[in-house]
Amino acid sequence: MTDIPRLTPGSGLTDYPPPDRWDDWEEYDARAWPEKVKHEYRLVPTTCFNCESACGLLAYVDKESGEIRKFEGNPAHPGSRGRNCAKGPATINQVYDPERILYPMKRVGERGSGQWERVTWEAALTDIGSRMGTAIREGRNNEIMYHVGRPGEDGFMDRTLKAWGVDGHNSHTNICSSGARTGYAMWMGHDRPSADFANARFILLLSSHLETGHYFNPHAQRIIEAKRAGAKLATVDPRLSNTASMSDYWLSPWPGTEPALLLAIARQLLEWDAVDHGFMRSWVNWEESLRLRYPDRPVTYESWIEAMKDEYKNYTVEFAAEETGVDAHRIMAVATGIADAGSRFASHTWRGANSGNLGGWQTARCLW
Incomplete structure (x- = not known):
C-alpha cells in the first residue's frame, strides 16, 4: 500500500x-x-x-x-x-431526487392529467416496439420521433434510425450546435473536431465555443497549459465573454459577419504562403476542384493554389473591417499570429455565429 x-x-x-x-x-x-x-x-x-x-x-x-x-x-x-x-x-x-423516474410509467388518464401507472420493462418495450413496427410497415416512418436530451451513444441511434427509414432524431443539439456541426461535417467529414490546444502556439475561438460549454473543463485545462507555455489566445465574439476577457486579442464583430473575417485571414495566409502544403496536397480534393471549377487550368497543385488566390482576392482585410466593424490592424494581428504558429494553430467555433444567423453554418466552413 x-x-x-x-x-x-x-x-x-x-x-x-x-x-x-x-x-x-x-x-x-x-x-x-x-x-x-x-x-x-x-x-x-x-x-x-x-x-x-x-x-x-x-x-x-x-x-x-x-x-x-x-x-x-x-x-x-x-x-x-x-x-x-x-x-x-x-x-x-x-x-436522490425524489421525482427521479426509476421505472417505466404509462399514462392512464387524459394527456396532461398527470395520471400514470407503473409497468414492466417488457410491457413498455413491447407496446412501444409494436407501435413503431406498425408505423414502419404502413409507410408512416416519419411519424416516429426519437428524442434524447444529450446524445451520448456516438451516432449509434442515427444509424439505427436510418436503418428504419426514420428521419426523426431530435435533441438539444438540433438548436445549439447543428449549424457548426453542419459546416464542419460538410467540409471535413467530422462534426466535432477536438484541437490539440495544449501544444498550440496560437488559439482562435469563435462565439460560444465548446470551451465555454460542453468541453469547458477538459479543453480549458489544456488552453491554460498552452497559455502558460507562451501561446496567444484570440476570441471572436460580439460579447465580452469570460473567454474574451482572458484573451490576448478580442475581436467583436457585428453578429453574422464572422465569415468575412475568416475569409480575409485565409486570403492573407495565401498571400504570405503561410500554408501547410503537405497537408493540403494530401487531404484536400484539389484535383476534383480544379477539374470542376477551373477546367481550363492544368491539373497541378500549384495551379490550384493560384486559383485559390484568385478565389479569395476580394476578401481583403479592408473588406472584412468594413463588414465586421473590427479594425483592420486587429484582424491583421490575428492573421499574423496564425501564420507565425504554423502547424501549431488550434481553433474552434460552436453556437453563436453558427446557430444565431441564417446560413450560420458557413462560419464553421470558413474556419475549416
Whole structure:
C-alpha cells in the first residue's frame, strides 16, 4: 500500500485518494462536526453526463449502507484529470431526487392529467416496439420521433434510425450546435473536431465555443497549459465573454459577419504562403476542384493554389473591417499570429455565429 500524498507535509490533507486505496477509503463526515464520525468508502469510477464532456467522477459508496454519499473528480480520467465543474459533484442531487423516474410509467388518464401507472420493462418495450413496427410497415416512418436530451451513444441511434427509414432524431443539439456541426461535417467529414490546444502556439475561438460549454473543463485545462507555455489566445465574439476577457486579442464583430473575417485571414495566409502544403496536397480534393471549377487550368497543385488566390482576392482585410466593424490592424494581428504558429494553430467555433444567423453554418466552413 502506497503512502497517501499530502498537500502539506505532516498534515492530513490530501487532494485525491490513491487508486490502490479506492476499495478501502476512510474519511470523517464534515457535517458531523464537532463529533468525529468516520465512514468507510468504496470509490467507484463513473462518468458525469450533465454535458457531453463525460468528465470522470468517483462515487463514494458507503460500505455500511451501500448508499452513494458524494461524487468527486477522478484523477485517473484522461480528459478531466480529477477536475470538475460544479455539475459533477451535483450529480448526487439527481441520484436522490425524489421525482427521479426509476421505472417505466404509462399514462392512464387524459394527456396532461398527470395520471400514470407503473409497468414492466417488457410491457413498455413491447407496446412501444409494436407501435413503431406498425408505423414502419404502413409507410408512416416519419411519424416516429426519437428524442434524447444529450446524445451520448456516438451516432449509434442515427444509424439505427436510418436503418428504419426514420428521419426523426431530435435533441438539444438540433438548436445549439447543428449549424457548426453542419459546416464542419460538410467540409471535413467530422462534426466535432477536438484541437490539440495544449501544444498550440496560437488559439482562435469563435462565439460560444465548446470551451465555454460542453468541453469547458477538459479543453480549458489544456488552453491554460498552452497559455502558460507562451501561446496567444484570440476570441471572436460580439460579447465580452469570460473567454474574451482572458484573451490576448478580442475581436467583436457585428453578429453574422464572422465569415468575412475568416475569409480575409485565409486570403492573407495565401498571400504570405503561410500554408501547410503537405497537408493540403494530401487531404484536400484539389484535383476534383480544379477539374470542376477551373477546367481550363492544368491539373497541378500549384495551379490550384493560384486559383485559390484568385478565389479569395476580394476578401481583403479592408473588406472584412468594413463588414465586421473590427479594425483592420486587429484582424491583421490575428492573421499574423496564425501564420507565425504554423502547424501549431488550434481553433474552434460552436453556437453563436453558427446557430444565431441564417446560413450560420458557413462560419464553421470558413474556419475549416
